[in-house]
Amino acid sequence: MGRDRGSALGLAVFAVVYLLADRRYPLDTLSTPGPGLFPLLAGLALLALAGWQFAIPDRRPDHAPAAVREPSSARAPLAMAGVLVIYAALLPVVGFMPGSFALVVVSARLMGLRRWWAAATLALGVVLASRVVFVTWLGVPLP
Amino acid sequence: MSDLFVALTPANLFACFLGAVLGTIVGVLPGLGPAGAMALVLPLTIKLGPTAGLIMLAGIYYGAMYGGSTTSILVNVPGEAASVVTTIDGYRMARRGRAGAALAIAAIASFVAGTFSVVALQVAAPLVARAALAFGPAEYFAFALLGVVLLANLTGGSRAKSFAMVVVGVMLSTVGMDPLGGSVRFTLGVGGAEAGFSFIAVTAGLFGVAEVLTTMAEPGSVVAAARVKFRELYPNREELRRAVPAMLRGTVLGFFVGLVPGPAATLASFVSYGVERKVSKYRHELGTGAIEGVAGPEAANNAAAGGGMIPLLSLGLPFTPSTAVLLSGMLLMSVTPGPFLLRDHPQVFWGVIGSFYVGNIMLLLLNLPLVGLFARVATIPPRYLMPGVLVLCVVAAYSDNNNLFDVWVLMAAGIAGYLMRALGWNPAPLVLGLVLGPLLERSLLQALTIGRGDVRELWASAAAAVMLAAAVVVFAFPIARVAGRRRPRGA
Numbered sequence: 248m249g250r251d252r253g254s255a256l257g258l259a260v261f262a263v264v265y266l267l268a269d270r271r272y273p274l275d276t277l278s279t280p281g282p283g284l285f286p287l288l289a290g291l292a293l294l295a296l297a298g299w300q301f302a303i304p305d306r307r308p309d310h311a312p313a314a315v316r317e318p319s320s321a322r323a324p325l326a327m328a329g330v331l332v333i334y335a336a337l338l339p340v341v342g343f344m345p346g347s348f349a350l351v352v353v354s355a356r357l358m359g360l361r362r363w364w365a366a367a368t369l370a371l372g373v374v375l376a377s378r379v380v381f382v383t384w385l386g387v388p389l390p
Numbered sequence: 391m392s393d394l395f396v397a398l399t400p401a402n403l404f405a406c407f408l409g410a411v412l413g414t415i416v417g418v419l420p421g422l423g424p425a426g427a428m429a430l431v432l433p434l435t436i437k438l439g440p441t442a443g444l445i446m447l448a449g450i451y452y453g454a455m456y457g458g459s460t461t462s463i464l465v466n467v468p469g470e471a472a473s474v475v476t477t478i479d480g481y482r483m484a485r486r487g488r489a490g491a492a493l494a495i496a497a498i499a500s501f502v503a504g505t506f507s508v509v510a511l512q513v514a515a516p517l518v519a520r521a522a523l524a525f526g527p528a529e530y531f532a533f534a535l536l537g538v539v540l541l542a543n544l545t546g547g548s549r550a551k552s553f554a555m556v557v558v559g560v561m562l563s564t565v566g567m568d569p570l571g572g573s574v575r576f577t578l579g580v581g582g583a584e585a586g587f588s589f590i591a592v593t594a595g596l597f598g599v600a601e602v603l604t605t606m607a608e609p610g611s612v613v614a615a616a617r618v619k620f621r622e623l624y625p626n627r628e629e630l631r632r633a634v635p636a637m638l639r640g641t642v643l644g645f646f647v648g649l650v651p652g653p654a655a656t657l658a659s660f661v662s663y664g665v666e667r668k669v670s671k672y673r674h675e676l677g678t679g680a681i682e683g684v685a686g687p688e689a690a691n692n693a694a695a696g697g698g699m700i701p702l703l704s705l706g707l708p709f710t711p712s713t714a715v716l717l718s719g720m721l722l723m724s725v726t727p728g729p730f731l732l733r734d735h736p737q738v739f740w741g742v743i744g745s746f747y748v749g750n751i752m753l754l755l756l757n758l759p760l761v762g763l764f765a766r767v768a769t770i771p772p773r774y775l776m777p778g779v780l781v782l783c784v785v786a787a788y789s790d791n792n793n794l795f796d797v798w799v800l801m802a803a804g805i806a807g808y809l810m811r812a813l814g815w816n817p818a819p820l821v822l823g824l825v826l827g828p829l830l831e832r833s834l835l836q837a838l839t840i841g842r843g844d845v846r847e848l849w850a851s852a853a854a855a856v857m858l859a860a861a862v863v864v865f866a867f868p869i870a871r872v873a874g875r876r877r878p879r880g881a
Binding site for chain 2: 282351
């Protein structure tokens with residue numbers, strides 16, 4: 248199964264799960280449509296489109312960035328994705344400043360900044376600048 | 391009309407300048423793009439108030455069109471998709487020692503086209519808005535549906551994929567409160583989800599966080615920019631003479647392409663290049679460093695940016711990710727774009743249009759002497775820039791509703807956006823589906839209620855019937871063509 252067919256199958260599963268969840272909302276009648284009607288139409292449309300994509304996969308040259316397809320080069324983004332999930336989970340516990348400091352250090356290192364002190368200096372600059380601009384000047388409350 | 395001068399107050403001039411500079415930098419930097427950058431600065435613009443805030447957002451939008459050409463010409467790296475065509479002849483001109491002339495023509499073409507599109511916008515937007523007062527739910531539904539169908543046909547990749555992405559966006563828009571009855575849907579009991587998916591969090595994730603992840607996957611080398619001296623910034627008489635017709639053709643063409651849903655600026659630059667290859671007296675030189683290959687596409691992409699503002703300001707319908715962010719910004723500032731914008735917020739309407747004039751002059755003055763500086767921005771290694779982009783994304787997502795749920799949405803959208811790019815799915819139609827979803831649902835349900843359940847209400851008026859028929863033709867024609875090609879001969 249090609250990548251297009253695989254992603255079409257993924258979309259079909261998403262559409263089915265969405266349609267099952269939509270069963271909780273009433274459809275009512277066409278003259279007084281309920282909150283379940285529009286999602287039902289959208290879910291069925293996605294199911295049909297996933298079927299179309301599965302039956303006739305895209306035969307044009309792949310537009311995906313070549314580097315993304317290399318398993319070795321996908322390691323850094325996958326590691327970063329994990330870091331982002333941990334960051335979102337820890338944000339309410341550690342707060343914006345320490346959490347973002349760690350996020351910048353780790354992401355800069357993953358992007359190839361070799362020296363720890365350079366990554367730490369960059370992180371300090373970014374975190375302090377965002378604190379001054381958004382919290383002090385603009386009054387944006389941050390966690 | 392006197393409200394046009396609102397753009398000249400010091401606060402609005404500053405907002406315009408800031409937006410133009412930020413937009414130029416975003417245009418110069420490959421990757422992020424104007425929609426992502428606009429989403430990132432939304433918290434800042436909200437603090438500026440509606441007029442100054444929207445002027446700044448609009449400045450980023452058209453500033454990016456100007457900036458994109460700089461790196462295309464100097465380093466053969468287009469800052470954004472609309473400048474890809476400019477690399478063909480612009481970079482070859484630079485290699486022949488005519489970088490200054492190419493940059494000056496690109497800036498002048500952008501200025502001429504930008505100014506033309508603002509004049510046309512100023513004339514057309516109120517007329518369209520007045521006509522749209524007669525629109526009911528059925529017409530809005532038909533127009534939004536036509537937009538979605540046209541968009542899926544024009545994004546350049548597979549139509550099935552584009553349609554699927556629009557529908558996924560529409561489905562995501564159903565999470566939270568339903569637009570008519572107020573029932574809460576698909577929240578799975580997660581706190582903070584009742585307000586639905588934050589448009590800013592989704593956009594910043596799909597364009598900002600996904601860009602960081604993609605950059606990590608392709609650690610490219612730092613590009614070297616050619617040095618351009620100020621005295622070299624003058625095109626010679628021959629170059630000017632040849633550029634003017636291409637510039638004018640690109641301007642008119644770009645404006646009309648801008649009215650069509652889809653990646654208008656990119657499409658306009660490609661169409662303009664195609665037209666030059668057909669009609670230019672010097673078409674045999676295109677591809678070898680011809681000035682027409684810079685003047686036409688650069689004028690076209692800037693004119694398209696202005697044209698794309700007409701459906702947004704007059705009808706409240708955004709057809710590009712950038713105008714969708716503008717719409718989101720307007721709604722956050724309690725300004726509803728559409729037929730009543732001119733009546734309810736004349737200062738905002740005319741102030742934004744006035745700022746386009748001022749912004750075009752600012753961009754011309756900025757881009758001519760500072761091209762060398764802007765080109766150097768492109769050479770900053772991503773390892774210094776991208777971690778900052780991540781933090782900006784978090785601030786933008788969180789400050790939308792002061793809600794940690796939106797940070798989770800940001801991260802999920804970022805990872806999804808990265809996977810989409812890796813699998814060859816364009817995320818732009820999803821963003822538009824997310825914006826157009828509530829409008830599609832509201833207008834469909836209202837039309838059905840008005841028609842007492844009779845679906846014929848959807849095409850009862852001539853305008854709605856024509857738009858729906860056009861949508862059906864645009865949807866079915868490519869399928870019928872493919873089916874026709876597959877049928878064996880003689881069958």
